[in-house]
Amino acid sequence: MLSAVPSTASVRKALRRFRRSRRGSAAVEFALVAPVFFALLFAIIETAIVFFAGQVLESITQNSARMILTGQAQSGGYTQAQFQSYVCGQIPALFTCSNVYVDVESYPSFSSVTINSQIDGSNNFINNMKYCPGNAGDIVVVRLFYQWPLFVTGLGYNISNLSGSKRLLAATAAFKNEPFLANPSPC
Template sequence: MSSPAAATGLFAATWRRFRRNRRGSAAVEFALVAPVFFALLFAIIETAMVFFASQVLETVTQDSARQIMTGQAQAAAYTKTQFKTFLCGKIPTLFACADVHVEVKSYPAFTAVTITEPIDGGKNFVPPTSYSPGAAGDIVVVRVFYQWPLFVTGLGYNISNLSGSKRLLSATAAFRNEPF
């Protein structure tokens, strides 16, 4: 049987060898830093995707709203479904057209415009139902919504504004209809 002093000496010698050995230090340091690095990297990528998708939605909304502003949608007697189909024809594969929601409201003056938030108290999206492209000279507000799924929310970075780890993307175009 070894004495306690010998065991303590053996432990001390082993500990000194372990502290001097640097062969695995890079792997240990990487294991400590990697989760934070990858969480930050994925958060940056997801934020960039949200901004990119939001800009695409904004561009598509502006381009599609031009149909109403110039009176082409009114002349063709577009319904809400037909206008949404026209809008979806301009959307790239980034969005699922079934999840795109469109709201078109007309007003007599810019001071009469009221914008309501389509999110209820439980952080649920309440899809708009109105479609009124107006007549010549009317003020029209076209809003398009899309519920963008988020994936990095579990890592402590949460930019969702809807329940279920989703971000409501919205794009708005406000204009006066041209005389048509």
């Protein structure tokens, strides 16, 4: 009659074989490392996209500011809505035009320029945009803002600076208007 209980030697032999076997170890190791690897990969990709979007916003700001610098916006009598439309005409598919905020302010000298934060104490965006392109020879600061949504904010990696997992992208151009002939700007 055969015994249902395996002998101690056969159990040891089975354990020894199991210990020496390397089949499946790569899958187990990958399963342990995969979540951290993919979280890191997505965080790197999202950070790169945010930096790319910031650079695109900088380019749009420089190109749009040229309209004011040369007096074309003042000569054309651009309103804030018209200048916003001009800016939106340069925006690629990366941004939504309705979420781009444009602030244009003029100053008598560079020393009188004040740049305030557009984020309040509760990490909310302050929308107090103005449009004053100035006259010939005035100092002008053009700022564009965009609230970029973030998706990889877990595992201790969070680059948001606004509530609701968003990052405020800001681009600024400061310059002295060229001498141009136009009606004085009412600001």
